[in-house]
Amino acid sequence: MAVLRFLSGCATALWRENTGSPTSVRRFQRRRLGRLLAHAAAQVPFYRDLYGGRVPSPDEIGSLPAVTKAALMARFDDTIAGGRLKLADVVAFGRDKRVVGQQLHGDVIVSVTSGTTGQVGYFVCDRPSFEELRGTLFARVLKNKLLNPFDVLRFGPWRPYRIGFVTATGGHFVTYNLSLHTPLVARLAYEGRAFSILTPMPQMCRELEAYKPHFVHGYPTFMEALAHEQLQDRLNVTPEVISLGSEPFTATAKQALAAAFPRTLVVESYGTTECVSLASQCRHGKLHINEDVCVLESVDATGKPVPDGTLGVKVLLTNLVNRLQPIIRYELGDQVVIGPPDCACRSPFRTVRVLGRTDDTFFLLGPDGRYHAHTPIPFETLFLDVEGLMQYQLVHEAQNRLRVYFTRDPRADAAALRAKIEAVFRHYLEQNTLTGSVEVAFEAVEEIPRDPNTKKIRQIVSRVPMPTNADELSGPWRIKGLGNG
Ligand SMILES: [Zn+2]
Incomplete structure (x- = not known):
């Protein structure tokens, strides 16, 4: 089941991006949003109360109330469809290091985050939805490779595509979850391994060299540090792709990565614990929103969407896939500018520029x-x-x-x-x-x-x-x- 949802998520994501138009994407998104709102208003007490017991139309999204992590956590049990989970069980599971990589009640993925507000949040997703989100992420990041049959056929059970996740490990973190819950069939073609960012640098370099990743995903600040290791001959790896997420990609980091990995395709992605992948970068350097799995709205201080091309005060996320714990108009800590799709890559998806996080090194x-x-x-x-x-x-x-x-x-x-x-x-x-x-x-x-x-x-x-x-x-x-x- 999980693997089917992963493969179909991956295939439909590729198909939609390559055959869709901005109009068809909008239509698809609107349909999905309508179904999500109907589900949330009927099955989820938190949203039933928020919407006063009625089912909002997808066209009203810009005027629906926004929600925060604090509000969701304060009424956690009521945010779960059909009352299937209790906060106490999720917290106990989320804190238990021994069950990292397992699923709560056999089919629920738990992710823990402190995100940009400093408050710990617990988010849950049913396994099939998680697989669709993972499949979409996979398709968007690796689209150039997946659409080239010669490239795909270079890899298989005899030579798996090695993905290294340089990330926070040892807990229920979303990126670590992505590296752990690989469906069995997918494991024939690719393998993922996590490298803890708490590993001392010399050891990290030795481990990466031994693994010889084709693909590395990491935080920009950390990848910048690895780039300097490579430049100083303390690291020697040649990944085909480096993907970056969770932090802004600064000019100095760009410079360092380009110097250290001149033949590597470096792509940014915009992801969050609450929806896995919100946007992925194309060859022309633009981040295109994954509008088939989420809605992003850049809004003013009152929660009204601002016109395309202008900087909003905050950004609201709606996850169109997760039915277990619907996330609708959820405040992320970033500020973004959303733009029209027009880009030389011909993607039907609108673009986003993230001003985002300002943590220091x-x-x-x-x-x-x-x-x-x-x-x-x-x-x-x-x-x-x-x-x-x-x-x-x-x-x-x-x-x-x-x-x-x-x-x-x-x-x-x-x-x-x-x-x-x-x-x-x-x-x-x-x-x-x-x-x-x-x-x-x-x-x-x-x-x-x-x-x-x-x-x-x-x-x-x-x-x-x-x-x-x-x-x-x-x-x-x-x-x-x-x-x-
Ligand atoms: Zn593009």
Whole structure:
């Protein structure tokens, strides 16, 4: 069943992109949205209440109320179709490291995220829907390869296409889930392996070299670090494709990847835990929205869609596939500009430009007298498992002085929470040989302050400028000399 849904998701996604027109895509999307709204209004108490007991028409989407992660989490049980799941069971499963890669009740994929708001969220998707989303992602990222029969036939059970996911592992994270739940038949043609971003860099390089991936997916900041390893001959891999997600792809990262992997196709994707893949980049560098599986709306402060080509205050996501926990007009932490489909690649899908996340990389002075780059996502993962933590902010206040602000779930024990946060940091510092050279202060607060400009909570903030003397930087980020020759 799962494999059929994966293969049909993949095939229809390829077919729709190659034969569809903007009008037919719109029609398909509208039909799907209509069915989703009818389902949510009838089967899901949260939406039944939100819509006052009536079934909204798909044409009304722009005026329906938006929902937040906090609102969904506060009434989690009511967000599940037919009351099939309880939050307590999902949280217990989501926290259990031993069942990572398994499904709750045999057919529910659980994904945990702290996303851009610092609040931990639990999202569930039925296995068939997850497979359709995965199939779509697969088709969109690998379309050029899948449409070339010679390229496809190079791979098979005798030579699987190797995909390396450089990601946060060891928990129920959506990218890690993608690397784990590979359907059996798909495994004949491709294999996925996850590489933990908490692995020390020299070991990561050895493991990647041994695996020889054809395809690598990772966070831009981390792939930038790997690009520098490659440039300095500490890493030697030649993937055909590198795909990037979860963070903005900065100009310096682009430069580093182009220099380190000149023959590799580098593509960005825009994904979230709540819908797997929202948009994928084409050969011409544009991110096209996967409008057959989701609706993205760029809206103003009142939740009304803004005209194409203008920057909205926030972006709302509707997942057209997941029926178990419908996600309708859900606020993502990003700001985007949505544009018409017209692109040289002839995709029927509209485009999106993500301004998105603004987390910083820390440059910490190590005992070797050099500055080492510490990217945001490994820090974020430290906070994910901390029971009783509501929100956090990590600030690099002064060179090698960090401060953790955190808020507590009122039901959690304050002392135990502080001890847990201290312990995960102690472990991180130990692993990175920074014990003794980095000071961390922990401060329980009532509320995490919002950024005065964006009004968002920035989670990983550096007030320390990047070191200017490239000679003092360790391998990664010795970017200065790159562009100049
Ligand atoms: Zn395009």
